[in-house]
Amino acid sequence: MTVRRTLHFAVAGREHELAANRVRDYADAPGGIQADLRVSKVRPRVVPVPYGSRPSTCPVRAWSAWKEAAGLDDPDGYAWRRLHSRWHTVMDGGLQPESIGDVITRAGQRAGIEIRFTGHSPRRGLATSSRLKGHDQIVIAKQGGWAPHSKVLAGYLEVVDQWEDNALLGVL
Template sequence: MSSQHDEVVDAELVEDHLPALRDTARSLALPPADPDAWLPPEAEEDAKAGIADSTNTAYTRDFRDYVTWCQTVSRRPIPAAPQTVTHYISHLTRTPRPKTGRPYSPSSLERIIASIRTTHSAAGHQPPETKGARKVLAGYKARLSEAQDPRSQPNKTSPALPAVLRRALSVVDRATLKGKRDAAILLLGIACAARASELVSLDVASITEPEEVAGVGIRVRLYRKKVKKWQNITVKYGQDKDTCPVTAARAYLQALQAEGHTQGPLFMRIDRWGYLGAPVYRGGKQIGDPTGRLTTEAVSDVVEKSMAAIGMAGRWRSHSLRRGFATAAALAKADPIHSARHGGWADNSTAYQGYVQEASGLGDDNPLTNIGL
């Protein structure tokens, strides 16, 4: 199973808009080429705020591995010659990773190239030209594809379509606080096409019922981290009470209120005895958010365990909810622009277009539907 870092970085990354990772270059004692290529601490913090922590961590890890390799082969890591990057990518396509026993996937190599270029910019250097490295990568993709190696395809999550969620929810004990929470995660997750990071950032106050949505549903105020915008999403009543996101959200909010939790995080840790926000310790030290807010991995665990409970095959993670929305909307022939905007995708998002394209083979718009076979 790939890490959260891999999933976040590989999904919808736009390299040119990432902020500088100057601290990485500085920690490696790599001087900038331009004497004016520096930022005061407060400006660095502002720049870091524009990138997800998981992406920053992945880039830092990738670049450190690259520097270590450069030292072993006596190559200059920065400013790097184009041949150095080509050599490194070629090396990675042929070198098994200790963790998996296999070389990196093409999508991970794309990320590594981006990390090298980004950190060059952070240090005030011109990013190296990577045509040679990308030719190596293209050949690697071709070899994997011809061999039908699973690494030639993106490691995508399975889409949690409404019919699948209905089955998963049928075995959730919704009489308990935990069951109410898990149902709300699953149904608000698909209704808002939310990433795990967006779901866990919700507060109790994020769910409202203003006058303009009376009789229609609820309003969810969500921060879309990828596009860095707040969004007010109208979540309508579902056709089935068992899969109605409004009903699930209200039931969970009422249960929280009964516990005296009326402000702060919406999705909270619940221990095996049903206690809300109980502290968690490891090695005698408290871990996790002290407020009791769920982590993104915990949201994936909710999805994964729900699907395992009904024996559903596939790769189930938090992103299954977001992908499930895109697939279901496409199958329902919903307006693609409205659907993309509802889910916080950019109008030209290749990720969303890919989901729509995959869904087209499942519906009536499949060209084999009416050709007389």
């Protein structure tokens, strides 16, 4: 389910935030979509998700394709649905938070990645990737629903910053 993974990354969502989402929680906007994450560990938030530069990894295009292919026309229906294990048809019930993490773990294993991916990996991935592109910690925190000066977020960014913001740059 590539669409869920791309949106999971784009909103830096927690597993339970995505599991609770309904179709109505993804609204079209001029620059992409607005993802309304109403159920949250910290506080609800609306996350702007712009169109991606590559159609193959664009979360907005992927959401539109999933919505159409799955026939998601009930605004109160779950946005992320289970597939029937034998017939691979879209079912009415939504995914459980644990299932979201399991899907990511299995996808990482199938890809042969040595690091064990979990449901938390898209959050950490967004923080790290965003920092590598030069985005400020406050902007990253807002996108991912972290507190502005979160120690957890700072720990993720430290991995990137140890080379970019190193006291020895220009000294040696």
